[in-house]
Amino acid sequence: MSSKFNLSQFPYLDDEDDDFQIPLSQTPKQTLSSRIKPANNPRRPSKKPKKHNNPGKENIDPNSLLAHQKAESSADDFILDANCSLDFIESSIDCSVSSKVGNEKLDSERGIKEKLEVSGGYLCNSIEARLMKSRVDYCGVNVGNEEDFEENSELDVLIKLCAEEEESEVREENKVNCDGNEFRFVLCPLCGTDISDLSEEFRLVHTNACLDKEENSVPDAVLGGDDGRPAVVPRGLEGPVCSPKKVVVSPVVKWLRNLGLERYEEDFVREEIDWETLQCLTEEDLFGIGVTALGPRKKIVHALGELRKGSYRAVEVHGDAHASGEVGSRGSHGAEMQVEASKIIGDDTSKLTANKLITDYFPGSVPIKKKTCVISREQRGAEKSQPGYVHKQGVKKNTKKGKLRDIPSWCSIPGTPFRVDAFKYLRGDCSHWFLTHFHIDHYQGLTRSFCHGRIYCSLITAKLVNLKIGIPWDSLHVLPLNQKICIDGVDVTCLDANHCPGSIIILFEPPNGKAVLHTGDFRFSEKMVAMPVLQMSSIHTLILDTTYCNAQYDFPKQEAVIQFVIEAIQAEAFNPKTLFLIGSYTIGKERLFLEVARVLHKKVYVNMAKFRLLECLGFPEEDMRWITLNEQESHIHVVPMWTLASFKRLKHISSQYAGRFTLIVAFSPTGWTCGKGKKKSPGRRCQQGTIIRYEVPYSEHCSFTELKEFVKFVSPEKIIPSVNNDGPDSANDMVSLLLS
DNA sequence: GCGATCAGCT
């Protein structure tokens, strides 16, 4: 009997009628780049057909791209798919041109170009980038297309400036080659090479390679540079007479042909495998590229082994020549990369390290880029405050090769080698990983196979990490509360974050004297005001949970909401056959149902999984006695939040309990209840037949008012928002709002 | 078969 009514066995899922949908792309802590560019991991080629047209290159029909480039109406279609990123383009352009006062640098042509590069950095691998670039290009080439742009608009001015340099040359070529037909010249916006004869896809390949070249000084192997070296053009795509420039077979393609594997040429070109990358490919990479047949794959692996031995020797031999500037057309950076890459692989040529990623072999991908990056961490933080900011460095490489994502500034603690809630961005250059609390969006990426050093967290979080993920205790370092400890030369103090059980805010005091307070997710409480650490310390940087950083989110205190729920239960309980459901996360919202139980002297039912979790949370016995595993014993049940999201599911639950209960009253506790147009109230009642749902603004994040109070209390020199909404709620606006 | 990861969805 009891098992029949076990809530955990309910078929809650019923997907036929979706009440509402939230695209994953809107989750707050994702970077803009990940929103518009689905990860394209060459090791795991996506086989599943996509429902929506993501604006990533793999989902764009190359045949439709030309239409996009030519017709404004098509561009509108595109905007529907990626309006947020286009917003950013527009806004960044606006910024660059309109902020003339007090910003001479941006006034200069160089300044504008730099600004374009910012959007180029963010957009360099996106369809938008190419469209924008192409639009710039067309503007220079086809006068008739200028009507697409508002005369004398800032955008227009910008585009003209950028196109000016190449314009005369372009016009000349255009005249020669356009013989009255509708033939339209397409030049690479970066190198100016005629790419009219390439398919759309290969135009993208070419332009991308140029972008790579600009960003990373990638060797010319795939570009066809001014030195006359070959461009990568697959067989059969060599241009006709009218494009005499640099159309030769690339070394990679030649090499494939020598192996008798020309059928994979296109795959290699599509994946932009240049000579350097080729030598770093693992068998997995090859599979991802499209060499799925075992025979050819082994053949390539073997040939690569030989190639590496040869190139390592060659590089060593060339070492001196390099120093004297005789490395040939490859360029010094390319040679360095080859040395490094070869050394890495040369250490163990026989073993193709299966777990290594292509990017791991590029020394430039992480440490070198850090060195060469002119933007300091602080500047990056400031830039991040710009709407739609995405790291300029390495965006393309990282996403293209599929693995290493840029670390958002809210994950790194300035002045320390520490990362916070950054398990999505695991890499070998860090061995101190802090976890503020056990919610999926903070520990995402943390798995049993974690091997990047030590995880620092509260005792409760450590228990959960051990229980739910299986991380051994050896890797876990429990941080005491309210007690300063020293980790790797940095003083670290943890305080209760008042978010969910085990959640902490962390104060880092590095040797440079610039204290950083990372709030994780938190809700400001009066107790924090009394904490000596916060009173004494002067905080330089505040990394702030800005989930509800908008004046519309001004919900009541938790106590008021709890009181509301208690009264609502009392009011609805006139019917003895009423089942009360209270939504809860894996951890979180415990205070609500425990307080309800305590005040009403009613036990609340949780399933076994939830009970095991509660046992980890360290609640006192007097609280735990209100919990029961026997659902017959209780008419107040704790259920996952998502089961309360739709009335359809609630109806399903209702039908399961048809004999025992005639009325369902559900409480959905979330701060989003206090959204637009909804007045500050402790709850909202919705009813459909015998199902009532209360949406109550019980939040475990700060309200807007509390955020402002907290910022005033801490009065930091700098704020880095950890939740970065786009558009009008940009990080920049957030900070302004908070300081106003 | 299991763990990891991702897209899609609520």
Add this chain to the structure above:
DNA sequence: CACAGCTGATCGC
């Protein structure tokens, strides 16, 4: 809007 997270598909081992 999107808290936090469930489900199913896919892939590697």
